[in-house]
Amino acid sequence: MKLSNQELNQKLIDLSRKERVLVNEILDHLKEVQKRRLYAKLAYSSLFEYCVKELKMSEGSAGRKIAAMRMITEVPEMEEKLKSGSMHLSTLSMAQRFFKHEPYTKPEKVKLLTSLAGKSKREVEKRLCTLSPKMAKRTDVRQISEEHTRMSITLNKEQKAILDRLKELKGMREEDLLDWMLERCLKQVDPLKKKPRKTKAKPKARHIPMALKKALYERDGGRCQFKVNGKQCHSRHGLQVDHKKPYALGGRTELENLRLLCPEHNRLMAIRVFGENKMARHLSNSPGKCGEAD
Numbered sequence: 693m694k695l696s697n698q699e700l701n702q703k704l705i706d707l708s709r710k711e712r713v714l715v716n717e718i719l720d721h722l723k724e725v726q727k728r729r730l731y732a733k734l735a736y737s738s739l740f741e742y743c744v745k746e747l748k749m750s751e752g753s754a755g756r757k758i759a760a761m762r763m764i765t766e767v768p769e770m771e772e773k774l775k776s777g778s779m780h781l782s783t784l785s786m787a788q789r790f791f792k793h794e795p796y797t798k799p800e801k802v803k804l805l806t807s808l809a810g811k812s813k814r815e816v817e818k819r820l821c822t823l824s825p826k827m828a829k830r831t832d833v834r835q836i837s838e839e840h841t842r843m844s845i846t847l848n849k850e851q852k853a854i855l856d857r858l859k860e861l862k863g864m865r866e867e868d869l870l871d872w873m874l875e876r877c878l879k880q881v882d883p884l885k886k887k888p889r890k891t892k893a894k895p896k897a898r899h900i901p902m903a904l905k906k907a908l909y910e911r912d913g914g915r916c917q918f919k920v921n922g923k924q925c926h927s928r929h930g931l932q933v934d935h936k937k938p939y940a941l942g943g944r945t946e947l948e949n950l951r952l953l954c955p956e957h958n959r960l961m962a963i964r965v966f967g968e969n970k971m972a973r974h975l976s977n978s979p980g981k982c983g984e985a986d
């Protein structure tokens with residue numbers, strides 16, 4: 693490298709400035725991808741999955757960029773600060789998480805964000821955790837070998853009391869109690885584990901009997917069935933049962949007319965059938981609240 697020390701330093705200053713401009717451009721484009729729901733149309737179950745798999749970002753980088761993009765969308769005044777380097781991406785992303793817990797007004801948000809400009813990640817974290825104890829990380833999951841994962845959870849007073857009572861009632865230690873709870877819980881919520889009661893199929897009713905749900909989970913392999921250009925969304929998260937021909941349009945509740953979709957693709961299909969306006973009420977809801985949106 694034939695650069696003088698001064699040139700080398702200047703070169704890096706220029707490159708860092710370009711990097712900040714580029715990050716801003718990425719955030720701008722991510723905002724548009726979210727607005728168009730392009731990630732869902734490309735068979736991804738979330739913007740996060742799109743960033744990691746399509747754009748090859750690391751999980752940490754994807755999470756930070758998405759959170760920062762949402763923060764800038766809410767408080768556009770921060771865009772210039774990010775470009776100039778006086779506000780870090782990690783600050784915006786932590787602040788976005790903070791405001792989820794703390795209902796600040798827009799002027800209060802601007803004031804707090806401005807006060808965080810130029811601070812290190814640790815300083816920002818400390819300040820936000822002082823203002824809201826909910827910011828403190830409650831769960832830490834780390835895979836420590838092929839077979840084992842270490843998980844530490846911070847319990848509040850009520851949760852600890854319930855845990856202690858369960859330990860008394862079952863006469864078990866934490867590890868055995870966890871085994872017992874997980875097994876029991878899975879039986880309750882996993883259609884593949886539940887024992888279906890013998891009920892008569894009612895194709896004209898909207899309700900999906902457990903036996904039918906079980907058959908559907910088995911047929912669809914417990915994964916989202918949305919496909920585009922031969923690519924399938926394989927999400928297993930929060931799956932919902934979708935009527936291919938919508939129930940509202942006379943679609944029947946029988947295996948041939950049903951499929952599993954993740955919340956994002958269930959919404960996308962509903963928008964395609966009923967239009968954005970009619971679905972607006974559902975779209976403002978979080979994925980889990982959308983229900984069977986057909």
Ligand SMILES: [Zn+2]
Nearest residue numbers: 916925954957
């Ligand atoms: Zn999906």
